[in-house]
Amino acid sequence: MARLDGPQAVLVGDDVTVLKRNKDEGIVLGTGSVSGAAADSFITAWENALDETEYEIDDVEFIATATRKEDEEGLLEAAEELDLGVVAFEKETLLDHEGPSPSKSKELIGWPGISEASAIAGGREQELLLEKTSYDNEVTVAIGR
Numbered sequence: 001m002a003r004l005d006g007p008q009a010v011l012v013g014d015d016v017t018v019l020k021r022n023k024d025e026g027i028v029l030g031t032g033s034v035s036g037a038a039a040d041s042f043i044t045a046w047e048n049a050l051d052e053t054e055y056e057i058d059d060v061e062f063i064a065t066a067t068r069k070e071d072e073e074g075l076l077e078a079a080e081e082l083d084l085g086v087v088a089f090e091k092e093t094l095l096d097h098e099g100p101s102p103s104k105s106k107e108l109i110g111w112p113g114i115s116e117a118s119a120i121a122g123g124r125e126q127e128l129l130l131e132k133t134s135y136d137n138e139v140t141v142a143i144g145r
Contacts, residue, residue, distance in 0.1 A: 026061035027053075027129065029084075030119025030142040032105075033072060037138040042078035045135035049143060052130055062087050064118035064144070066094055066111065089121050097121040099142060101132050119144030 029046050046063075050056060062085040069075065070088035079086045089097075091111055099116020106112050115132040123144030130143035 025124075026059050026145070027055050028062060028064045028119050028122035028144045029060055030064045030115040030117070030122065030132070030144055031075060032065065032069065032114030032118075032132075032140040033075060034138050035072070037072065037074045039074045039077035039081065041136060041138045042075055043081065045139035045141050046078070046082075048135055049130060049133060049141040052133070053143060055143070057082060060084055061124075062122065064089065064122035066091070066114045066118060068111065069114060087118075087122055089118050093121050094118060097126065099128055099131065113140070113142075115140040115142040116144075118142075 029049065031042065031046075033042070046057070063075070063079045064087050065072075065075065067088045067090055070086065076086060094112045094114065094117035097117045097120040098112040099120060101113055101116055103111075103113030105114070113132060116128060119142040120126050120128050125145050128142060128144050132140045132142040134140045
């Protein structure tokens, strides 16, 4: 992932995702889930996580997750409903940005905890503001900037 501060013009190929920042000093919602979680579960989890901070949904730059979750229908529907882009990080990137909380997925399948690692990787300052919290045992959210 590359971050460019403008003004600049960028030409990209078809397989490149380009997101316009919602805020210059925004935050990133790192998100993991069980397979098949509903869009409402994601939205509720994001709102609850934001309630733990001084931030609101308008402060969110994008939703960050892992490539193994990038096709989760509920996540994509929820992000679209809130007009937020989704960035999915490769396993290697997430391993380079692991958070402080233990992860069962690392023990079982070798992936770091998605919510914290993606929040850190996606944040402008690569700083974790809120450690992962699980909501209804379906969606985990961490907040980075």
